[in-house]
Amino acid sequence: MHGTLPRSAQADPPRNAGFLSEIAVSLRLAFRNLRSGLRGFGVFLACIALGVAAIAGVGSVARSLGDGLAAQGRMILGGDLSASLLQREATDAEKVALARFGRMTSVATMRAMVRVDDTQTALVEVKATDAGYPSIGALQTDPPFTPQALFAREGDAFGAAADPALFTRLNLKPGAVVRLGDARIVLRAAIQSEPDKLAAGISFGPRLLLSQDALRASGLLQPGSLVRWSYRLILPNADEPSLARVTDEIAKALPESGFDVRSRANAAPQFAKNIERFSQYLTLVGLAALVVGGVGVANAVAAYVDRRRASLATLKSLGATGGRVFAIALIEILALALLGVALGLAVGAALPYALASSLRSLLPIPLDPHVYPRELAGAALYGLLTALAFSLWPLSRVHDVSVPGLFRDQVAPDRRWPRRRYLVALALAVAALAGAAIGFSYDRRVAIAAVVGTAGSFVLLRVVAAGIMAAAARMPRPRGAELRLAVGNIHRPGALTPSLALSLGLGVTLLVALSLVDASIRGQLTRSLPERAPSFFFLDIPSRDADRFDALLGEAAKGAKVERVPMMRGRVVSLKGVPAGEVKAAENATWVLEGDRGITYAAEPPEGSRVVAGSWWAPDYKGPPLVSFEDELAKGLGLDIGDTITVNVLGRNITAKIANLRRVEWQSLGINFVMVFSPSTFAGAPHSDLSTVTFPGGATQAQEQAVVAAMARDFPNVTTVRVKDALDAINELVGQLAVAIRGASAVAVVASILVLAGALAAGRRARVYDAVVLKTLGATRGRLLAAFLLEYGILGVATAVFGALAGAGAAWWIVTRLMKLPFEWPMTGAVAIAFGAVALTILLGLAGTWRILGQKPAAYLRDL
Template identity: 40%
Template sequence: MMPLSLRFAARELRAGVRGFRIFLACLALGVAAIAAAGSTAEAFRQGLAGQAREILGGDLSVSTHQRRFSPGERAGLEQLGRVAWAVGSKAMAEAPSGERRLVELRGVSAGYPLAGTVGLQGAASVADAVAVRDGVAGAAVEAALLERLHLKLGDRFLVGNEPVVARAILLQEPDRLSRGFALGPRVLTSLATVEKGGFLAPGLPFAETARIALPPGASLEAGKAAVGKVVHGRRVRDRNDAAPGIRRMIDQLEYFLGFIGLASLVAGGLGVFGAVSAYLEVRKPAIATLKALGAEGALVRDIYLAQIGLLAALGVLIGLAAGAAAPLALGALVQDKLPIPALFAVYPWPLVKAAAFGLLSAAAFSLAPLGRARATPPASLFRSDLSGSLRLGPEIVGAAIAAVGLAALAIVTAPTPLAAGLMIGGVAVSFGLLWALGWGAAVAAGRLRSGAHGPLRIGLANLAGPHSAARTAAPAIGLGVALLAAVVLIQSSLLRQVSEIAPRTAPALVFTDVPGDRAQAFDAEVARAFGRRLTSDTYLRAPFVSGRISGVRGTPVDARTIRESERWAYDNDVSMSAIGPEPPSSGIVQGHWWPANYAGPPLLAMDVDVARATDVKVGDTITLSVLGRDIDARVAVLRKVEFGAFGASFPLVLTPSALAGADLRHVAIAKATKAQEAAVTRALGRDFPDVNVISVREQLEAATDLFDRVALAVRGAAAVAALAGLLVLAGAIAARARARVREAAILKVLGASRGQILAAYVLEYGLVGVIAGAAGVALGYAAAWPVVVKVFQAHWSMDWAGVAALLAGAAVFAGLGGLIAAFQALSKRPAPALRAD
């Protein structure tokens, strides 16, 4: 036997779901966005996990920097399993024509690769591509290098001073993702060729990696422990940690896109609230009849709760289907073009999470109207009064619990709960402010209408009415505009930072591996190529060395006790320099720079962010492991280092006497035009072929292109929230359609023309769009500014064109909504419309 409430609910649903179309659309849209973000991220995670061994190049990876593995270490590692050796360095490639280009040079042993395959065009295998023929080694090179140097397969070119022949085009390396970002095209050759070319000399910035394939059934943890006993000062990763940076980026992007979907659910919540309220208003006679016949309020609530619950489940299912299908469609379109392996399929957990978000959102926004219908007496219902005040009851308590659950689920499932809490709090505050603004706009319209005439007076009167679109649609539209505005403003500021500000403030060229004993000759060569005298505002050179902070105030550093975001300078080698006179734009925050001719005990200038990680103050002693020995230096200066700017961008700077006697290589930075860049690159090939020339301009152009691609996806996701706002606007128009028809009929009878009625409605909704758009832009500004200035530490710039487009779009779409409402109202003749009531 079916409960009475379910029987009544089933009978009413036989009429269809016409009144719940906006309800279903709002729920489905938000759920689809969350499900699509989670499913896509899971596809990338599964792709990484499924190819983890190939991405790492084995089961274990052990790396050393600026030194080779010793014979004892090699023997110990080879006892653990099959080993493939690889060395990596940066070098300048030069074509016979004189064209030069920085490349990522890599030499591999005969066992490479242990896992996966190397994609080659023009050679059958790696061994065939790198084999020595006629006394010249071969190499597999990326097509970009051939294009840049105007080479073809079979041509000979120089890498440093070592001649090689391009025998194959390098299409794919299985372990490329695990090695991170590359500054230039890749050149793959044999380990012996790199050794012969002198790229592994002491002091040069190279790295050697051993990739180990463990015997079947061997434990990863046992293997890592064994590596720790064999090699010291190493970095060890296993196949479960093949690409940690990419995995972290996927987590953060998933949450950000999912958060936009959640904001769409919140914005669409007004549509849910309005749809339920409008449906219950249509059902007022049935509710009044039931109550007059003795039905209790709980029965009435349960009847409509069952209907809303069933339709909410339907909306969630529609959203889940769309969200699950979206990644599959993406995979079918761009699977072969993705830089990250992805395994597109239907994954349960992202769908379960999206369903939970959808159901909680439906409960949070639909229970309040049910509480009002339950508590309204039959007499009020027969008088068509369903606008009584909300009272505390089980429905309100349930809505509050659902809202808290919605926020808690967002925080618990986020990769960084604190950031999630701040974002949820920001959306809640923004929603509250927009709601208050809508009410304030309605009150202001009521006061202003007395001084207005004609269509404007009618529009203001409608804005001030109890069913004003300023109250119902403005918060949702404003939240959608706020999200879009935040994305647009963040994107425009960061893009301007990369494409305009950075090229002006950053060096155009970076020179590395400058021989210290020929530094003066190098300066003269650069000056000749530039055709101008070198000055400190366009050219800087300094010694370069890398080392590790091994102790603070006499205590060894334990990187595990330092927050992960600040650990970078303590668990890896960092760049250092030895500078006498205070450099330009030194950024001193505390302390005083030493005299240019200082020759006493070692002093240190330290970046304030590095110092903050271990609470270092001026006067503290820092132990540095540099060039195989420990140096105790007293902190004399704390400085703010602007990494990437034109200056001494070293986290640590020592006094020159601390490294006296060491044969240090130098680095130099320069500002140059594109023509000067090409001239100096060619000129250095004659006398300084081992000096690497890094074009910052090219890297910025690549960053701009990558940023544009990511921003496109984020803008598309943010547009979902704006679409939710438009759905709410459509819901508000649909809910008031019957009342608008009667209102238009009365205005016609009183002598209003069609043009006046059309103008009144367009003004009403257009003003709602302007108010919501302006508030949304202001909230977007408030959200974007701290992200740009505090998080990314970039220069703020206002995208006035984007802001104007958002404001105009909000006003135009809202005005079109008013136009549609007016045409609906004017579509019926006055007499039938007035007799309908």
Template identity: 55%
Template sequence: MSGFVSGEHGRNNQTFRLALRFALRELRGGLKGFYIFIACIALGVAAISGVTSVSRALTEGISQEGQAILGGDLSFRLVHRQVNEDERNYIGSLGAVSEVATLRAMARRADTADQALVELKAVDDVYPLYGALELQSGQNLVDALAQRNGRWGAVAELALLARLDVEVGDTLELGRTSVEITDVIETEPDKLAGGMEFGPRLMISTEAIGATGLVQPGSLVRWHYRVRMDPAPSIGELKQIEEDAEQTEADAGWRVRSRANASPGLQRSIDRFAQFLTLVGLTALVVGGVGVANAVRAFLETKREVIASFKCLGATGGFVFQIYLVQMLALALIGIGIGLVIGAMIPFAAGAALSNVLPVKLAVGIYPSELGLGLVYGLLTALAFALWPLGRAHDVPPTALFRDIVAAGSKWPRKRYLFATTLTVVILASIAILLAYDKRIATIYIAASAGAFVLLVVVARIIMWLAKRLPPVRSTELRLAIANIHRPGALTPSVVLSLGLGLSLLVALTLIDGNLRRELTATIAGEAPSFFFVDIQSHERDAFETLLREEAPNADLQSVPMLRGRIVSLNGISSDDFVPAQEGSDWVLRGDRGITYEAALPPKSELATGDWWPQDYSGPPLVSFDAEAATDLGLKIGDTVSVNVLGREISAEIANTRDVEWQSLGINFVMVFSPNTFAGAPHAHLMTLGWDDTVPVDTELALLKTVSGSFPTVTSVRVKDAISQVNNIVAQLAWAIRGASSITLIASILVLAGALAAGHRSRIYDAVILKTIGATRTRLILAYGLEYAILGLVTAVFAVLAGGIAAWYVITAIMGGTFTLLPVTAFSAALIALVLTVGFGLIGTWRVLGEKPAPVLRNL
């Protein structure tokens, strides 16, 4: 028995070696007909390997500069308060310490002609512990911030000087004091650690911040304590210190970070963006896979006589399959190799081109694991789309040697090839999902792409079915165009598939971008209040409200107490260990959250579950949770939430959940506590002001000037300025996403060209026969032009519908916004589809019409 198995194994090896010899011999004829095949694979592999390599380079760059970005080996952050003596002693025992305070404040010109929101940063004499803060003049930071002639020094970003039209040497009013601008900031090493900013940087000393009066009980000030350890500990040691710090000072409520996660927000953004672009690259590969299938099918059509000859000489279908599978894999490896070379070069090109744009220096290099991922994706895609047509080659009959078949039938391949194709597709999708940052989004994306692919096949078949059953038309050209759409071997499936996916993705992204802009600039801007006033002290609140009512008598005012706190546990489970019910919904647990207390249900909120507490409630602390956030986290009424506020841990039971209108940008909080929860706790107030009708910009600016002058320690945020800032970020992301997504459209164009090339042989037969019976070149061009125009228009309609549905789902279900179909986007998609299909189609038709009829007629 073992000898039989051994003999079978030897014969199989011999058969494969023989198939390999035949495959390599046929490849000596060159790569003609496979340039589209190779380009499709190379493009997708280059996109995936390039994107993942750039992401890795950014991640490595953050890691290498982690100390400078964080400002130390460790960072302890508190909100509202500074460390107490015990906490300071503990931090000091770890190494050299630098104290930094950050907050938002209003900076005003000395002549009170203008004011601006600034990101204020107060630093001590040892700042920065790592990296270097460079000033335009080259002077020392300590000297620049020192007190001169009774006035503290300050350094600022150039944007602030331009915004207020001031120069170095001028004076700015800051809170209850004035500071002199002594220099301009060129580089700030730890700027990335601060997160999103709504104003330019203004930097003063920690000694000066007391004179401003901005730091009051309950003020929204973040205190950072950076530690430099000597010698620098390993990542493992840092993690252990982080855990010890949380346990040793359990009531501190501080957020501890190490250089290993110096900028977690930026890292999350990089991971999400890289995931999206990787999925776009995978979509480009899938679109290119259609080109692979077209190229393989067209190539096998030219090899029918060769395959039939093999069969006549006794070759099995499996042997034929092996020959051409080897050839396809060899060609795929050529495309993959080209794609990997391009992908390896992309980080170097990105590092050079974006050195002044990216927030962190790329750690440029060649990353084998990322390139390996591109290799795996490329091979699996090539196999997934080549196995089907190769499987059909298994059953090419020997009789094909004796008759010329212009169009192949639609016979399905054998079950073994169907199974292999399905298995390859499943493996490809599984790898994409398992390696994704957000597996839920990746699953939705891949399912949507697969659904669109299947739907496109169905649409193509429906088009052919309808075209076949249309009543005869009088126009000869139109009748010929309709016949070409449904005839055997028609280009309809290839054209619809090649353009449909690429255009659908482009339409979806453009609609998402357009709706986000509309939501920001129209809906939100129209509903949002005009101003947020932050850090209103309790003893100033009544006077501040009186001023606003005098200056803006027709405006709507809202005021609530406001504190900042961090969720430390849910149902007794640490927030670091808590697993949300919905993946990717842990944003509530990251960082500090604004919290408040209310006796009555807040406006623009509706109870979803549970009951609101009585006005005079005095029992154990209760909390109302945002309904959507509670569902995502898996919380319900009766669960407990523990928050750390002002160094004190408070536990409350969830009494109810609320549906909140976040889009209005009004005063909304994830957590609203019963009033007795924070009895006696020092806190500031948050107030909003808005008009029902649109008011002139001058009115808003005049109010801002009055408030800033009368209450210098209150921070005023003009909502339109904040929306404009966010809008600029969205616009930059949109251009980057559209640019990356154009890879898919390029792949579609390549596949379209390949599809037309694959149908070249059949078109030659048609053109020669029609010209022989009297058709003119003009009539043929018109007929083919109508055919391509119909296919392009139908594909565009599908792209608008599919892309619109995808964009609607993202905007409404994922982002919670309102969706509007933008007609310009639909028109643009239709125009692109028509131009591409008609343009490429007529180019191919012109070549077909130039063929000599004699060689074709001789074979009929």
């Protein structure tokens, strides 16, 4: 026998052989074993490739969107720099100060109502341009017009272009005439491509594009109107240092004007931030799928050890050390992991190119696909760490098991713990995987929660498995042979219970959590809000006409609750004397410092909020400016009672001291603000009012039409926002995001199915042994099927119940603690997932044994 074996398999190299020689021998033996093919590693490769592809694909698509945004930043912004003001137009002196830096154009944007008659109205996003529009890029319309011809005035009518959705909503055709405030507007064409569309952010109505002369003629530009004026500069030298220098010079030249300045590198900051946040969320979902797949990796490695039992025992019997045998097995597993990672990277790298070619017309900006080494390296790191972390435990068993023990491990599995070196290596691999998940995450709170939740699920599922086995061992002996066999299989040595509980439990937990989080978010937007929210919001109500407006609403909306408050817009300049740009805010509060915020003043605390710290000012207070701040956001910004905040309103910096903190019920959609100032703060400042109308139990169609008709007739310049329409717009956006979320969830579903199949495949050898022995003793195929059906059913039900409860708990924590939303319990989906998991477990389990039960025992007995 000695002469027939390869030299490398005869014995260990001499002790004085170098480390490299040891590695070379292990590599040679490992790759020689791999020549037999990849049979049995399908689930292993699929789990690794699927998770790596999800993470690499999400990262690559996000970078492609970011690069496309950066490449098109100048066109999206309409220039190299944009300086914007809210509620007022720049003064002549301010325009001169800006124009000295480069060629300047201006755009005014606001929400308003267009009407065909008193019954046909629509909310639109108005963009009013000057003669230089578009300064960069091209406006495309159908039929085609030049901007000059499109906006030309004919008599008392001004030309305009509109989003095709406006034509559809009002049943109009090009050439139709509508009214915008006091102006007649001819809709000459439909907008096909608007170069700077993305800079405006989320729209709640179709675009209406017209000239600034038309906007002035409409009468909508009143003191305090919610209009944004953007002054775009095209610089003669537009490199990065010049952009930074000009931005600083504008701030120094106009320190209190309140300009919000951004450059082409920051053309759509909210969109870019949302891309990053959303991609990080999807990456976490992909990582969760990869970790679930890691259980499949562990099962596949356990099956590998089972299949390689004879060859590993032979190596040990010929003198190979436990470390050598472990090294050979680890090299094989890592080589296969590299193959799975390579497959996943190939799919992830190709995904941006596939999306760019198939969804080009649907994306708001062009994808700029490339191969992104950093994103691919991160995904590869996740994949390799997952493979290593989940392989070490089953592989470590081969080190200390004796040769006879390896041969009889099938019927008497060894339960000893691995050596300390393997436990240390396992701990380091798990720590590295968790550290990478947290370190690379955009929101570390969510990442830490995901890591802790996953670790807790592993521990709990091992406890659940032990509990199931203990309960099965202690239950009275069943009378039926099938049930007795099923119960025995659950708690016997080498049972599938631990691996099935872990595989099925993690999958069900993840799917239930994703399902309930999605249902809670959508439920808040589509069900609970409309029942409690106002029916209408009214913007830009002239303060001088407030009493007449209230009287009209009292007639048009009889029995409804009417609220009206003054409203202005302001931008936070500094907190406690620290410039807003230098404030280190919590993730949930950074939006307060970005752009303009709605503000108001009041003598009494607003409805829908309550003071939780400090005290409200007296109704007749006339002292220095005071402000009430929302409690949670104050904590996120590091603010407390007595701190100061400076806000720029209408070109003036106003510093106020925080007098109290309020807890606000934002979900009611009532009138409320982050900042409420004392009334004397804005004495004499021009402003408009904001009003809401709430019908008890919701408005009927007749009531809504009466309100719309009254507003169109008597207050055509007031913007009427039907809340249901706004919610529909939000729902459409949420629906688009849900497609991506569910796509990521589909990855988790596939991973869970693969893991479950792998767990069952890992126990196939034991199933073969059981079936053959029992058939030899006279058991029929029907009786064996019944026993396996009961076994898989009991395990599936017990584990699915735990998974449903754990997933519901995780979803509750995410929704209530991270998202700060009320949690709904639509358990129908969770129950459906749990029952589906049970059915899938039974089907996969029976499918794996059906072929075995149809074979004659002799062929298998020879191999056992």
